[in-house]
Amino acid sequence: MGERIFFAIAAFGVIASAVGVITLRNPFRAAVALIVSLLSVALIFLLERAPFVAMIQVIVYAGAVVVLFLFVIAYLGDKPPAVGPDPLARYQVLAWLVIIGLGIEGFLALGNSRLPGIRANPFQVSDIGSPRAIGRAFLDSFVAEFEGTSLVLLVAAIGAVLLARRAVLGERGR
Amino acid sequence: MSVQDQIKGFGITFRTMVSRPLTLGYPEVKTPVFPRFRGRHQLWRYDDGLEKCVGCSLCVAACPADCIRVVAEENTPEHRVSAGERYARIYEINMSRCIFCGYCELACPFDAITLEHSYELSERERDLMVYTKDMLLTPAPKQPPLRTVGQRV
């Protein structure tokens, strides 16, 4: 019973704040809505017996990534940009078609799947949420993907340093 | 700032912590003063009760802040106040203007006015800061203690 209440709160929080992110005009408020959305997703992770992922979600996503978003918003100011008529207004019909199509596809996929969690009596597959299981997954089963991801991050970090260095050198030369 | 310097810094603060603080517990403990400390003024009398001040106004001339007011009056045989020909009928010092330089003490040829040690001179009203002759004749109620040579505080 308590799980259902929490799930209702978390699910409602995710959807409402996600809607808030894309509809709020003030970018700062949209970022705060994003924080609420990410925290609700962390709550859902907790309900799925994955506390490690939930905490990592909060630490990395809500605790660092959105902070960087807020930096950018803070420096660029919070006035919504003065836009004229929407240049993509003609393609609204296509957008609606895509939404409806994706919705139907989603319902079909979730309705017919054999995911253990969707049955009437969901059972826990195995220990997949604990740090031990995740560690083993990283280093035993999926080590190539893990190393590949870290390589991508390393390239991104080097690229950022090079870009910053070029900007700093450019300023000094002037 | 090297690590050794930082550790020395920590040593200094720690040693300061375990030693006695330098704070003086005012107002329970008064700051001691040296003997020649220039505090509140005082007008003096001779032993027989006659005032030393003759109203010559040399202190008025010497005062850089122009805060002394003297009005002299002839000594009559019936009413003899000072030891000379004249006496100061009105003698007022505006303490809010006085800079406690001691020039009035240096200028007085009769040692009638000196600066004593009292330094607690705050008042709540500006009018009370003008000291009249009667106030100046009587010594201040409590004098702060004297500082000895080599005293720590």
Next chain:
Amino acid sequence: MNEPLVIITIEALITVLVVLNAFAFATLWERKLLGRFQARYGPNRAGPVGYMQPLADLLKLVFKEDFVPEGANRVLFQIAPLISVITAVTAIAMIPFGDPIHVDGYTIQLVGANVSVGLLVLFALSGLATYALILGGWASGNKYSLLGAARSAAQLVSYEVAMGLSVVGVLMISRSMSLVDIVHGQESSTWYILLQPVGFIVFLVAAVAETNRPPFDLPEAESELVAGYHTEYAGMKFAMFQMGEYVSMMVISALGATLFLGGYLGPWLPGFVWLVIKIVVLLFLFIWMRATLPRLRYDQLMRFGWKLLLPIATANLVITAIVVAVFFQT
């Protein structure tokens, strides 16, 4: 947690009350200790040893005008101090204060929530505390606050990484992220400070930076940015920011004590008392650093965090991993 709701509520109430009182007297203790470091007494007028000073400060702050600046974002302005306090006080739930006690057939756990990833929850909460700074700084509608908030947020994010890495060595030794298990691990072996001295030092430095304490307090430095992100806050909101700062200081001290100094372990005194003693020792270190070290300039701060602290933490991690893998493989 199978205890009845009543016991949980009572525990929570006691904990919150104790923590709030501890905050009040921590402010007094800090001022008196700083005074002693500076060859003077601290506050000693309000009450015999000055022990009424926190009450006097509280009364003064309560009577101040509770305003919102004109260019400010009302809602976020009021929420920011709340976030600061909530994240700090919630973190107390993870700290174990002793072994479970058995009373009347009930078993009372002396930890708010024995989560299997308790350590991560603490890091998550301290990560969320950065929002108090950012939102408060931006919502004040004041350039200085915004600058202070941005610098502070960058500083917190940087030192969070170093703090996390410094703790992984302990995780590898104890093989669990639950703080209760970590304390039990130190019960069977030794205090982890002996096994991870470098980790402890890195954790301590990162903790000072995480709580915006001197020498890493540029974002709230009075002489630099007026008062940084809490320039526009007065009265009770300012008091709440202070509460958040001091309570998070105590929480991080408690975390350091639990991870490295054996938590509530200790001979013949009750566990809770030992934990308080260790927290007090770490708080003393915090205050000692405030009294001694000059403030780091912002670029020095960032350079220190990324170029010195992070490599040291990583090296500690690698060496610990090698040692544990080679010598203690189970």
